[in-house]
Structures are given as structure tokens and as C-alpha cells.
Amino acid sequence: MKQSLKLILIALVGLFLLSACTRSASKPPAYDPTFGDDTPLFGSVDDQIRYATSTAAAIIAKYNLPTEIIHNPQGTPIVVTSTPVPTATPTATPTVTPIVPVVPASWEIQKGETLECLARRFDVSLEDLKAANPGLDAWNLKIGQKIDIPQNSKWPGERSTGLWPRPDIWTVGPDETVYLVACAYGDVWPEEIIQLNNIQDPNDLSGYTELQIP
Structure with a gap:
């Protein structure tokens, strides 16, 4: 389940980035900061990257997946991937065996x-x-x-x-x-x-x- 979600997220971000690169050559439409799940791609490349990242983060939060933000060379977050979290091994509490006093001869x-x-x-x-x-x-x-x-x-x-x-x-x-x-x-x-x-x-x-x- 988690592996499938990871592939979906990567594909989703890839489509957003591809669309952003194609649209960057033409004049982008006016940026509207109030977008939702059904809002089409619009605005600058950075705006679309932010939208892709927030969408991926929302999916990961929904399924309670551990997350890791990956940045591009310019420092802009571009994708969110799931990272396995190691399970802590419980530490056994040392026990001391009571001494039974025996009076020696x-x-x-x-x-x-x-x-x-x-x-x-x-x-x-x-x-x-x-x-x-x-x-x-x-x-x-x-x-x-x-x-x-x-x-x-x-x-x-x-x-x-x-x-x-x-x-x-x-x-x-x-x-x-x-x-x-x-x-x-x-x-x-x-x-x-x-x-x-x-x-x-x-x-x-x-x-x-x-x-x-x-």
C-alpha cells in the first residue's frame, strides 16, 4: 500500500513539473492563491511546485506515512517521499536476584x-x-x-x-x-x-x- 502511494506521489509531482516547464514559455494566467483539490495547474513554476508539494503532503498525512522533504539545488521542495521508521527495541530492565543469607559454620x-x-x-x-x-x-x-x-x-x-x-x-x-x-x-x-x-x-x-x- 505504502509503496503504491509512493509511486503515485512521484508520478503526480512529475506531471506537475512537466506541465510547469511546458507552460513557462507562455505568459501564465493570473495567480489565485485560493485553490483546492479540483483547481487546474496555473501560475508560475514555483506556484505549481508548491501546489504539487502540498497535495503530496496531504495524501501522506491522510495515510499517516512517515515523510521526508527532498529539495532541488535551488532549495525549493519538489517532492515528498515516504521513509521507513525503524521500530525501537525495548530495553530489558536488569534484575537483581535477592541474596538469601545463610549463616556459615x-x-x-x-x-x-x-x-x-x-x-x-x-x-x-x-x-x-x-x-x-x-x-x-x-x-x-x-x-x-x-x-x-x-x-x-x-x-x-x-x-x-x-x-x-x-x-x-x-x-x-x-x-x-x-x-x-x-x-x-x-x-x-x-x-x-x-x-x-x-x-x-x-x-x-x-x-x-x-x-x-x-
Whole structure:
């Protein structure tokens, strides 16, 4: 349908232009600006071009066709052709799979973590955590050191009380890790921050200036 209309429009404009060239050698009749669909060709070449263009535009508007104006070297619009409009492809909204917290039986200390931080994260009592690791120096934890996590314990009260509120945006400082950032919020798991920010190495945040906190 659209291809046929395009051919009709081109033929229509061609006939108008041919007639205009033939009539330009003789004295044109007086120009009457009030013409309609049944008005014969008249006036100057530019008048007839305007009439042809407006007629083509009216047909395209009637059938709701996309349009493109083509100009001749003098800048006068001479034809209107249909141009396909590409269909926009909808962008899929990325989804984040919720992290299901599972309290591990043991944990390996990471850079920036403290015993209180781990007690809050795993929702266990700090005293029970200390009791599960006799002889552990809470003030001298070493990276890579393994500790046992009690399974039948509970942090007293709200784990995030007194810490940073969430959700939040964290400004990354020098030598910080995901584990240190998670400790600032108490009940945030490092895996949540890693997934939300698409972090490849939780111990190297040198390529980040800010982190989204769930």
C-alpha cells in the first residue's frame, strides 16, 4: 500500500513539473492563491511546485506515512517521499536476584572486618561468638584467620542500630574493601554489595568512586 502511494506521489509531482516547464514559455494566467483539490495547474513554476508539494503532503498525512522533504539545488521542495521508521527495541530492565543469607559454620577473616561486625552480619551474639572461639584476640584479628560461627544465637536488638542507614551511596576511600563497607551497615552482606555493583574483586575497589548499598 505504502509503496503504491509512493509511486503515485512521484508520478503526480512529475506531471506537475512537466506541465510547469511546458507552460513557462507562455505568459501564465493570473495567480489565485485560493485553490483546492479540483483547481487546474496555473501560475508560475514555483506556484505549481508548491501546489504539487502540498497535495503530496496531504495524501501522506491522510495515510499517516512517515515523510521526508527532498529539495532541488535551488532549495525549493519538489517532492515528498515516504521513509521507513525503524521500530525501537525495548530495553530489558536488569534484575537483581535477592541474596538469601545463610549463616556459615565458619568464616575466614577479610580485610576491614571486626568481630562485632561479623556478629551483626551473621545475627549472633558477640559474647556467643567469642565463646565459640576461645583464645581469640578480638583486637588482633588477622586476614585469613578462620573462626567458628555459632548456629543457635541471636544478636540482641536491631543489627543496624547506631550504624549507617540504608539504602545508601558509599564513597569509596583508599584501600577499602567490600567487606569493610559491609561492616559499616551491620546487616548488609558483602555478596549483596558485590552483586548490586557488579564487582569482580571484592578486595580491589580501585575502579570505583561510589557503591550502591541495598
